[in-house]
Amino acid sequence: MSAAVSIRNLDVVFGNNVQPALDLLKQGKTRQEIIDATGHVVGVQDASIEVQRGEICVLMGLSGSGKSSLLRAVNGLNPVSRGELLVQDGEQMVNMANCDANTLRHMRSTRVSMVFQKFALMPWLSVLDNVAFGLEMQGIGKAERQRRAMEKLEMVGLDEWASKLPHELSGGMQQRVGLARAFAMDSDILLMDEPFSALDPLIRNQLQDELLELQRKLNKTIIFVSHDLDEALKIGTHIAIMESARIIQHGRPEDIVLNPCNEYVRNFVAHTNPLNVLKGRSLMTGLDQLERLDEMLVLNREENSWFSLDPQGQLLSASRQQQPLQLHQWESSSSLSDLNEGTLVVASPDISMRQALEIRYQTGLPVLLREASGLVGVLRDRDFYHALLGKHFGTEAV
Known part of the structure; x- marks a missing residue:
């Protein structure tokens, strides 16, 4: 992968003659001290981040943290200081920090599109003409721009x-419509500056799902501003958390x-829903923590369920109450309808917590996790309980 956007030691200061404020920043002065001394507002301070092609990078933070200020610098709406x-x-x-007016116009019309929080639709234009408006500004003929606009309207239903x-x-x-207009620009x-924040929760959740589905089809590079952590965790490939104009953590x-x-950051994520973010690898109990009896490892002693491995770490067999268990290799194309009560599922350690819980509910059994090299762990009820309670996973003896 390569970077679509590369931000290096970026400062954005609002006001005229910002050099005194930049000098104070270099001296380590705070935002408030700079406001008091110069009257200038620091929107972004010393930000460095790379956004790879095809990823969704979510800028998170409380109101006034600088996330929208950073986003608007990417298309030149906020000048780089x-x-x-x-x-x-x-x-x-x-380099958007020093490009000329013609280059800036080219970047805005062909490379970078924006979806606003308040929709920014023109009330006197039809839905079709709103979607086609940017194409008209590019000088594209009416028939072609309406064809492309209709194509994107079909895409968003x-x-x-x-x-x-x-x-x-x-x-x-x-x-x-705002999404279709942005996609029509290709x-x-x-x-995307908090595009769903003004919507009801159910509609918001639906649009998040639709955005992810569109992203799977179109593979755009998206920088998305949000103040909702659950939204960020759901849609983000990477998240950058901001505080007082600075990027505190990115990953x-x-x-x-x-x-x-x-x-x-710890307080920021303390009450997040783990179902939306945690993977099997972070939840699992490793094989070295399982109880052993000769070549058998315990799945659930109360149910008398066991499994065995060959010397290479591959699954040989599994049983419950001395009856063999049916095994199922979980793939991306698998469906819960394929599973029966008593089916032992083997999945990738990258399986989501939500999906693993659904499998556990469907089968009534733990979920085994396997890499190419062999089994690496198991997801049992206690692992799910630890995650839901916010405990540190996999550190207690079994």
Whole structure:
């Protein structure tokens, strides 16, 4: 993979003649001290982050943390005061910090699109014309831009509403129009500034699912601002948590939940729903912690269930109450309907906690986890309980 957006030691300061504020930043002064001394507001301070092609990077933080200020610097809405902000343009990277007006216009019209929180639809234009508006600005002919706009409306399930005006649509439908408009531009990079925050929870959850499905089809690079951690954990490939204009921690959702870098992040993730982020590898009890009897390892002593491995660590057999258990290798194409009560499922350690719980409920048995090299662990009820209670997983003796 390669970076679609590379941000290096970036400062964004709002105001005229920002150099005195930048000098104070270099001296280690706080945002409040800089406001008091200069009247300038520090929106982003010393931010460094890379967003890889095809990923969804979520900028998280409380109100005023700098997440929207950083997002808007990517397409030049907020000018860069110091540092570099490189955005991919074909085979080259354009520095948005110092590009000329023509280059900036090119990047906004062909490389970077934005989806706003307030929809930003033009009320006098039809849904179709709203989606096609950016294409019109590019000089694309009417027939072609309407064809492309209709294609994107079909993609978001609004083709039958093409002739309607925005006020005739619900909030969730209007947000879909905003998504269709951004996708119609066929930009490589999408900037999304809290696009679902004004919507009802059920509609919001539905649009999150739809965004993930669209991303699987289109594989865009998305930078997404949110103040909702569960939303970030659900949709983000990586998350950057911001506080007081600085990026505090950047990493995969599971890593941030399991290894918060400081008390601020720890408090931030304390009440998150583990079902949305944790994987089997983080939950499992390792084979070395299981009770052994000769070549057999205990699944559940009360139920008298066991399994055995060959010398290479591959599963040989499994039984409960001295009766052999049916084995099922869980794949991405597998369905819960394929499973029966008493089926022992073998899955990848990358299985989600939610899916593993569903398998456990369907089969009534623990879930074995296997890599190419062999079995590595098991997910039992106590492992799920530990995760739901926010305990540190896999550290207690079994």
